Structures are given as C-alpha cells and as structure tokens.
Amino acid sequence: DTAVSQTPKYLVTQMGNDKSIKCEQNLGHDTMYWYKQDSKKFLKIMFSYNNKELIINETVPNRFSPKSPDKAHLNLHINSLELGDSAVYFCAIPGPGGGYTFGSGTRLTVV
C-alpha cells in the first residue's frame, strides 16, 4: 500500500488550459508538500501545508494554487498553463528517519 499516491502520472495539455494534480496520503501526517523538478533535475519546494493550512509558499506564480479538502489530500491546481510549467511535480510527506517520502510524480508537458 503506497503511502503517497499521485494522479495522473502523465499529463499532456495545451497552453492556456487549467489542470489539477491530485495527491493523497494514508499515513495521517499533518504536513504535505509539493515539489517541482525541472528538466535539469533541480528539486524546489513550492508549497507546504500543515493541517490544511498553507505554511510555505515559495515564489511560484499565483496561477498555482494548492487546495487541501482534508488532511489526507493536497491537490495542485494550475491555471492558464504555460510552456515553462512543463516539469515533474512531486507530492511529499514527512518520512521515517527524518527525510521525506515522495509520491511517484506527475510529468506535466505543456504544448
């Protein structure tokens, strides 16, 4: 049973569209994160949510909005998609040993 699950795994969409990526965790953690990994493999935090409240909001465009309907879910909604939004997006939760447990990722391609 996967601790963090993301859907979809792949997402190809046209510029200007609005899309959502879903994340669910089944370990009851209060904190969830969204990370973006660009084509050069750089991993950067986008958002951190603790118990349905936004804690960290890095300098991402306001076209990106995290939505947490409940403690187990942190979805990422993106408006007016641009070419530069193409990347792999990872959801994560605190993991054992002090690190993070990542979801399998969503590869977003904007054409």
Added chain:
Amino acid sequence: GQQVMQIPQYQHVQEGEDFTTYCNSSTTLSNIQWYKQRPGGHPVFLIQLVKSGEVKKQKRLTFQFGEAKKNSSLHITATQTTDVGTYFCALTTYKYIFGTGTRLKVLA
C-alpha cells in the same frame, strides 16, 4: 533561489569502479540527508547524518558528515548497474533545500 552545489554534476564509471559525490554548504548544518532517484522515478530517502564526523554505511554505500558539519560525501564501492540514478543531498538552513544532484551512469 538558494542552491546547494554538488560535485560532480555527472559521473560515468565502469561497473566495479568506485564513485563519490560531494555536497558543500557555506553554513554549518544541523543535519544532512541523502536521496537516490532512479531514472524516471522519484527521490527515495537513503539516510540522515547528524553528528560531526559521522560515518554511516549501507552495504556498499558510505555516508560521511564533515567535522565542521559543512560538507558531506556519499561513496559507493564497486558500483553496479543498479546504482544508476541521481544522488541528492538535502539540508535545512532556514528551509529544506536539495542539492543540485550528481547523475551517475554505470557502464557494464
């Protein structure tokens, strides 16, 4: 944004050779962590180092935290094709930051 440099950026080795990646910080760290990401996969947490000069081993992997707690290394002895991937360090300054990663290719 702030980036933590890892060196080298890329490394190609013959199977059986050793490999080392280094992570350097300009500030003293409370801890440092290491992750492995297979091609097409997600980052997987490997280990956390906390103490000055700490050395930890996981089979053929050896992790070291510098005496000044400003740098760390990951060494793989006798690489295998299953070691292919990108290795990241991660550290906490005023926020949690990933290193730039080292991509390892192992040639059979």
